[in-house]
Amino acid sequence: xxxxxxxxxxxxxxxxxxxxxxxxxxxxxxxxxxxxxxxxxxxxxxxxxxxxxxxxxxxxxxxxxxxxxxxxxxxxxxxxxxxxxxxxxxxxxxxxxxxxxxxxxxxxxxxxxxxxxxxxxxxxxxxxxxxxxxxxxxxxxxxxxxxxxxxxxxxxxxxxxxxxxxxxxxxxxxxxxxxxxxxxxxxxxxxxxxxxxx
Numbered sequence: 001x002x003x004x005x006x007x008x009x010x011x012x013x014x015x016x017x018x019x020x021x022x023x024x025x026x027x028x029x030x031x032x033x034x035x036x037x038x039x040x041x042x043x044x045x046x047x048x049x050x051x052x053x054x055x056x057x058x059x060x061x062x063x064x065x066x067x068x069x070x071x072x073x074x075x076x077x078x079x080x081x082x083x084x085x086x087x088x089x090x091x092x093x094x095x096x097x098x099x100x101x102x103x104x105x106x107x108x109x110x111x112x113x114x115x116x117x118x119x120x121x122x123x124x125x126x127x128x129x130x131x132x133x134x135x136x137x138x139x140x141x142x143x144x145x146x147x148x149x150x151x152x153x154x155x156x157x158x159x160x161x162x163x164x165x166x167x168x169x170x171x172x173x174x175x176x177x178x179x180x181x182x183x184x185x186x187x188x189x190x191x192x193x194x195x196x197x198x
Contacts, residue, residue, distance in 0.1 A: 005018060005019050005021070005023045005024075005025075006023070006024045006025075006026075007023065007024070007025045007026070007034075008025075008026045008028065009025075009026060009027045009028045009029075009030065009032050009034075010028065010029070010030065011028060011029040011030055012029075012030045013030040013031045013032060013048070014027065014028075014030060014032045014033070015032070015033045015035070016032060016033065016034045016035065017035045017037065018034075018035060018036045018037045018039065018041055018043075018055065019037060019038075019039065020037055020038040020039055021038075021039045022039040022040045022041060022058075023036060023037075023039060023041045023042075024041070024042045024043075024044075025041065025042070025043045025044065026044045026046065027043075027044055027045045027046045027047075027048065027050050027052075028046050028047065029046065029047040029048055030047070030048045031048040031049045031050060031051075031067075032045055032046075032048060032050045032051075033050065033051045033052075033053070034050070034052050034053070035053050035054075035055050036053065036054040036055040036058065036060055037055035038055060038056075038057045038058055039057075039058045040058045040059045040060060040076075041054060041055070041058055041060045041061075042060070042061045042063075043060065043061070043062050043063065044063045044065065045063065045064045045065055045067065045069050045083075046065045046066070047065065047066050047067060048066075048067045049067040049068045049069060049085075050064060050067060050069045050070070051069070051070045051072075052064060052069060052070070052071045052072070053072045054072070054073045054074055054076075054078060055074065056074030056075055056092075057074060057075050057076060058075075058076050059076045059077045059078065060073060060076065060078045060079075061078070061079045061080075061081075062078065062079070062080045062081065063081045063083065064080075064081060064082045064083040064085065064087050064089075064101075065083040065084070066083060066084045066085055067083075067084075067085045068085040068086045068087060068103075069082060069083070069085060069087045069088075070087070070088045070089075070090075071087065071088070071089045071090070072089075072090050072092075073089075073090070073091045073092065073096060073110075074092045074093070074094075075092065075093050075094050076094055077094060077095045077096065078091060078094070078095075078096045078097075079096065079097045079098075080096065080097070080098045080099065081099050081101060082098075082099065082100045082101045082103065082105050082107075082120070083101045083102075084101055084102045084103055085101075085102075085103045086103045086104045086105060086122075087100060087101070087103060087105045087106075087107075088105070088106045089105065089106070089107045089108070090107075090108045091108065091109050091110035091113075091115060092110055092111065093110045093111055093112050093113065094110055094112065094113040095110075095113040095114045095115065096109065096110060096113065096115045096116070097115075097116045098115065098116070098117045098118070099118050099120060100117075100118065100119045100120040100122065100124050100126075100138070101120045101121070102120060102121045102122055103120075103121075103122045104122045104123045104124060104140075105119060105120070105122060105124045105125075106124070106125045107119065107124065107125070107126050107127065108127045108129060109127060109128045109129045109130075109131065109133055109135075109147070110129060110130070110131065111129055111130045111131075112130050112131050113130075113131045114131050114132055114133060114134075115128055115129070115131060115133040115134075115135075116133070116134045116135075117133065117134070117135045117136070118135075118136045118138055119136065119137045119138040119140065119142050119144075120138045120139070121138060121139045121140060122138075122139070122140045123140040123141045123142060124137065124138070124140060124142045124143070125142070125143045126142060126143070126144045126145070127145045127147060128145065128146040128147045128149065128151050128165070129147040129148075130147055130148050130149060131147075131148075131149045132149045132150045132151060132167075133146055133147070133149060133151045133152070134151070134152045134154075135151065135152070135153050135154065136154040136156055137154065137155055137156045137157075137158070137160045137174075138156055138157070139156070139157050139158060140158055141158050141159045141160065142155075142158070142160045142161070143160070143161045143163075144160060144161065144162050144163065145163040145165060146163065146164045146165045146167070146169055147165045147166070148165055148166040148167055149165070149166070149167045150167040150168045150169065150188075151164060151165070151167060151169045151170070152169070152170045152172070153169060153170070153171050153172065154172040154174070155171075155172065155173045155174040155176075155178035155193070155195075156174040156175075157174050157175055157176065158174070158176050159176050159177045159178065159179075160174070160176075160178045160179070161178075161179050161181060161198075162178060162179065162180045162181065162195075163180075163181045163182055164180070164182055164183070164184075164189055165182070166187075167187065167188075168187055168188025168189060168190075169187075169188075169189050169190075170189070170190050170191070170192070171183065171189065171190070171191040171192070171193075171195055172191075172192050172193055173191065173192070173193030173194055173195040174193065177194075177196060178193070178194075178195055178196065179195070179196045179197070179198050180195045180196070180197055180198065181198040182198075183195070183197055
């Protein structure tokens with residue numbers, strides 16, 4: 001029988017691998033690589049520029065914290081937190097919640113499923129990919145692309161560029177100047193607020 005593990009790194013650049021069970025992995029300092037493998041895992045990068053991979057299966061939580069981190073989630077319902085720094089976050093397939101935090105982040109939802117994406121603070125690039133996604137820019141001048149599916153895109157506080165992609169999309173424009181690049185009422189698109197058409 002393989003027991004679940006709690007794995008802790010050092011101040012160096014560590015590669016930390018979990019088991020097939022429900023693991024908790026802490027990276028601490030250094031540029032670390034926590035790998036969850038199977039199971040419902042909780043992975044922390046903490047300090048440094050970390051590469052965090054949930055190992056494909058399971059319902060996992062990934063935390064980048066400080067540094068410019070890369071977070072990769074596979075199948076299952078996953079929750080990703082970029083933290084501070086310029087992070088790159090990617091979901092492969094299935095439902096997810098993805099939060100960029102501070103910094104200029106790139107966040108890509110999965111190919112299928114429902115993704116809830118929030119850019120946070122910073123000038124972010126947010127992509128829903130496939131599925132019916134909910135994407136909010138937060139603070140900063142963001143580029144938001146829903147991809148295929150019936151998506152909800154929210155511009156929020158600054159000057160955002162909103163692209164719905166295929167499907168019947170809903171555009172919510174915020175308090176500044178938000179631009180919609182592909183509004184198409186014939187597809188079922190709707191918009192609320194002071195949206196500019198590109």
